[in-house]
Amino acid sequence: MKMACSDISINSIYGLFTTLLMVRLDSLLICLSYVMILKTLLSIASTVECLRALNTCVSHLWAVLLFYMPMLGLSVLHRFGKGSPPLIQILLGYIYLLVPPLMNPVVYSVKSKHLCARIISVFVK
Known part of the structure; x- marks a missing residue:
């Protein structure tokens, strides 16, 4: 593209806009x-079951964030860096x-007290 056109900033901005739109969608x-x-x-379950399911939802959200943050950083770096x-790319x-x-099992195992203690002991040594 650089050889065919003199200014490709519109294409870079469009690509970043498309990526951000997909992430937002x-x-x-x-x-x-x-x-x-x-x-x-909240309409069906008891309080204990509600808290257990809410804990699972929080783990799912962390896993989604772990997936999207490096993708956004890589997209911005490729477009404007x-x-x-x-080496950085x-x-x-x-x-x-x-x-x-690699972090998916860690995110989901933090709920288990035994596994959480083992993970902390590995990093604290």
Whole structure:
């Protein structure tokens, strides 16, 4: 594109706008589904079951955030970080590919007291 056109800033802005629109649409649909889940949950379940399900919903939200944050950072870096070293782009790409799947079990295991204590003991040593 740089060889065919002199100014590609419009294309970069359009790509970033499209990425942000997709993330917002996903976030809106996720929030809508959580509102429907919580509405159903609060009308049917007991207090203990409600808190348990709410704890699961919070874990789901953390997992979604772990997925979207590196994606947004990588998108902004690719569009506007032309002067950044290639190593940063490669490192952020690896973070985007590896961190969400590796952190997913950690996010969901934090609810378990035994596993939470083991994870803290690994990092505190």
